[in-house]
Amino acid sequence: DSGVTQTPKHLITATGQRVTLRCSPRSGDLSVYWYQQSLDQGLQFLIQYYNGEERAKGNILERFSAQQFPDLHSELNLSSLELGDSALYFCASSVWSAADTQYFGPGTRLTVL
Amino acid sequence: AQSVTQPDIHITVSEGASLELRCNYSYGATPYLFWYVQSPGQGLQLLLKYFSGDTLVQGIKGFEAEFKRSQSSFNLRKPSVHWSDAAEYFCAVGAAGTASKLTFGTGTRLQVTL
Numbered sequence: 001d002s003g004v005t006q007t008p009k010h011l012i013t014a015t016g017q018r019v020t021l022r023c024s025p026r027s028g029d030l031s032v033y034w035y036q037q038s039l040d041q042g043l044q045f046l047i048q049y050y051n052g053e054e055r056a057k058g059n060i061l062e063r064f065s066a067q068q069f070p071d072l073h074s075e076l077n078l079s080s081l082e083l084g085d086s087a088l089y090f091c092a093s094s095v096w097s098a099a100d101t102q103y104f105g106p107g108t109r110l111t112v113l
Numbered sequence: 114a115q116s117v118t119q120p121d122i123h124i125t126v127s128e129g130a131s132l133e134l135r136c137n138y139s140y141g142a143t144p145y146l147f148w149y150v151q152s153p154g155q156g157l158q159l160l161l162k163y164f165s166g167d168t169l170v171q172g173i174k175g176f177e178a179e180f181k182r183s184q185s186s187f188n189l190r191k192p193s194v195h196w197s198d199a200a201e202y203f204c205a206v207g208a209a210g211t212a213s214k215l216t217f218g219t220g221t222r223l224q225v226t227l
Contacts, residue, residue, distance in 0.1 A: 002156065033214065043203065043217040056214050090156060092215075102207075102215060104149075104157040
């Protein structure tokens with residue numbers, strides 16, 4: 001158990017819909033990262049927040065957005081869903097930077113039908 | 114831009130045999146290097162990491178990795194593989210600073226035969 005929690009574990013929805021994935025970092029961690037794992041793209045970095053502020057952006061679609069709240073939990077919002085958005089979405093957290101280990105949550109498996 | 118190459122998509126070894134998983138990275142400065150393991154249906158667990166100092170790093174579950182700057186490599190090794198080591202292994206490179214991300218390789222799936 002990494003100490004990072006993600007809800008829900010599984011999500012099945014239809015194309016065109018909007019979903020919200022939630023992540024609670026380990027106690028004391030200020031940075032939250034979102035990654036997408038799919039068969040064709042592998043593990044890809046989406047976005048990082050540090051203490052409520054966006055710090056780095058990767059291959060995140062415009063239909064996707066994220067935020068980190070004052071209690072440091074984070075949400076990833078995916079809208080206008082397409083079949084290709086089906087993937088495993090991981091949240092990771094670390095204390096400060098890449099010099100600190102990123103601990104991964106168990107992931108949310110999103111299936112878009 | 115940073116990148117990671119794991120040339121072996123799938124490796125099969127016998128239980129008790131030694132293991133080496135290859136990882137090559139591309140990064141302009143001194144990299145932060147990681148090996149993670151992912152069991153089916155699970156998240157990623159850190160095996161070991163290299164930031165600086167001794168180029169041979171020890172990790173959990175009997176794994177070790179050696180950083181070779183001249184070869185841009187960070188290969189993962191284990192002297193004797195157990196059936197429970199069957200999983201997918203990912204090498205990753207990270208950058209310094211608070212604006213950080215991990216760039217992952219495509220992974221190597223390890224199968225262990227009894």
